[in-house]
Amino acid sequence: MIYALELMIVLLVSIFGIIHSIFARDFVKEKLYFFRSYQSFYTIIALSTLVFLILVELAIASRGTRIDVIINNPLFGIISVLVGGFLLFGGMLQLRLSRDSKTIQLNGFFAFARHPTYLGGIIMLTSLALFFLENSVHFMFLLSLALYLFVGSLIEDHYLLRNNPTYIEYKNTCGKYFPWKKKHFSYFYQHFKAKKSK
Numbered sequence: 001m002i003y004a005l006e007l008m009i010v011l012l013v014s015i016f017g018i019i020h021s022i023f024a025r026d027f028v029k030e031k032l033y034f035f036r037s038y039q040s041f042y043t044i045i046a047l048s049t050l051v052f053l054i055l056v057e058l059a060i061a062s063r064g065t066r067i068d069v070i071i072n073n074p075l076f077g078i079i080s081v082l083v084g085g086f087l088l089f090g091g092m093l094q095l096r097l098s099r100d101s102k103t104i105q106l107n108g109f110f111a112f113a114r115h116p117t118y119l120g121g122i123i124m125l126t127s128l129a130l131f132f133l134e135n136s137v138h139f140m141f142l143l144s145l146a147l148y149l150f151v152g153s154l155i156e157d158h159y160l161l162r163n164n165p166t167y168i169e170y171k172n173t174c175g176k177y178f179p180w181k182k183k184h185f186s187y188f189y190q191h192f193k194a195k196k197s198k
Contacts (some may be wrong), residue, residue, distance in 0.1 A: 005139040013144035064137030077131025087120025118153035
């Protein structure tokens with residue numbers, strides 16, 4: 001069947017995304033309260049399912065269709081991957097170093113955008129797919145993961161708007177993926193004024 005492998009990968013990524021999202025919901029956390037460290041349990045579930053997904057993808061990739069590189073500009077591709085990686089891992093590091101993980105981050109990477117880690121992941125995965133891959137299975141795998149991150153950012157945005165009053169004000173002053181309105185630069189204006197007054 002034409003594109004059967006590619007459709008299988010899309011389906012597997014979708015299942016991975018559903019499992020990941022279910023275990024991230026509060027009602028599931030409440031049901032599994034008996035785990036002393038739910039975060040560790042969640043991390044194990046997420047990593048084990050991701051490793052399984054990668055192993056399946058690698059196992060069937062050799063049977064995928066050879067395709068031409070979509071955009072033949074390796075230099076721009078490398079720059080895009082580096083920018084995406086910087087946003088992804090920089091944002092993750094900031095969250096990891098935060099003293100209070102439940103408080104919304106309003107500075108650093110998160111003064112630039114509400115979802116810098118999602119944006120970084122989407123840029124990095126899409127760039128790898130468009131600039132470097134010549135295998136249809138790898139291509140669909142990375143694009144599916146990028147789409148999963150995009151959908152994840154929408155779900156998280158909706159959840160925070162419903163459950164965190166602080167986030168409503170934050171949304172009005174900060175763009176989702178990058179600043180595109182004048183008011184989105186308010187943090188930088190305030191920061192500059194504070195430095196100038198000193």
